[in-house]
Amino acid sequence: MTELSDAAYAKRLIGCLDLTELSDDRAADKADRLLEKARTPFGPVAAVCVWPDHVKRAAIAVRGTPIQIATVVNFPGGEEPWEQTQHDIRLALANGATEIDVVVDYRRGVEDPHAVTFSVRQVKDAAGGLPVKAILETGMLDDIDDMQLLAGAALTGGADFVKTSTGKVKTGATMEAAEALLDAIAAAGTGGLKVSGGVRGFAEAKAYADLAARKMGEAFVGPKTFRIGASSLLTDLVAVAGGEQSSATSGSGY
Template sequence: MTDATSAQRARALIARLDLTNLAEDCTEADVAALCVRAETAAGPVAAICIWPDFVGFARRELSARIKVATVVNFPLGGSDVEATLIETRRAIADGADEIDLVIAYDRLADDPGFVEAQVRTIRAICGHARLKAILETGKLYDEATIRSACRAALAGGADFLKTSTGKVEVNATPGSAKILLEEIAKAGGTVGFKPAGGIKTFEDADGYMRLAETICGLDYPAPERFRLGASGVLADLLAIAQGAERPGGGASY
């Protein structure tokens, strides 16, 4: 790619970034700093993704053009649907625009119907908010189980398929991304896709967008259908967008 093309794609990737802080020790001050970072010199990110406790604060701090995403049933993906309903209702009442739900991935092998029902139940109370189903692909191990997770989440009405929590050893990979995108394409190509965790460089991020373009079509990865779950990648994207010297790596989530 020419420098101009790289800069253009870096700006496009920034506009598709869910700038994330899900650190265990995250504070309100950290979220305030994240809100400032979200309004970049190359344009705003798509969303910030934060713990539920900070949703109301973040919604007050951010302009309306940046979405507030939060996580529920996170990070372990348990089976307590009632507790997840309570979390989700509170987050939406506080102003969340997007809900990232960890499915009960441990139930997939024996009871994929539970996951479908879990997603459907949470989706039913989301209203205007988008529901991203986190499949935790690094814990599913084989292609057949990942495809089963995709189909259960899609059947339940998920608006996005998301690879990972960023809290396990193996997070987003090109292999798992390919499976999710193939299942999205089979289902009509309207559901969104979000790789998360392990995205450190422009090349990582652009590789996922190119994969989405290849499998689902060049017009597929618009911001309403394609997101990147990351935080440390922003500095690299900004450097390329602005033609500046690139930093040496960064945190992946």
């Protein structure tokens, strides 16, 4: 993506953004403020990502646009009983969700990757064919091998994306984690990457997209296979897309 100007690059990244509001207080007015920003002067974001309670208002807010409505289940701990997750998925679908982000049981997953494959398959079935993003919480894993193991297990279970982080633990996305997940995607021959957790500035987002383009080819960096999930990135992307200087400082470990 070397020949793109910063403004053009930022515009492309807006189209790959999962604009996220997952504050712990689950306040409806915060969701409303986020939803107002999803259509930018430089095009729509890829998706909004909200708590299940806010899926209905999101569906109304983005009606008539290509913006997807993502929600989170088994979130953020990854240890809820299946019945709860199944219930949340059913409700989310009934309310208009079009993408499901599920936290895998990353604490047990390294010892038992088949359980991750099984649980992702269950979610995929319950989601009725909608895209499923498996959140691996890479900041809680010991090393690259564990990240690749979990990513491979999730992709075997049918995950459409493997996603780094919930944004709820100290370490969010890192370049090392993104690279590990891309290697797992390449090995599986299927799947997309969602980088999330602490991504706040244009330069950081661009570094992840450059990495994905370098490893997978430039066509990979589009909303079908590449997303950035972030609550605080859009302002900077819009500024850069509009020809202004980035004013963000680095947020995560890139």
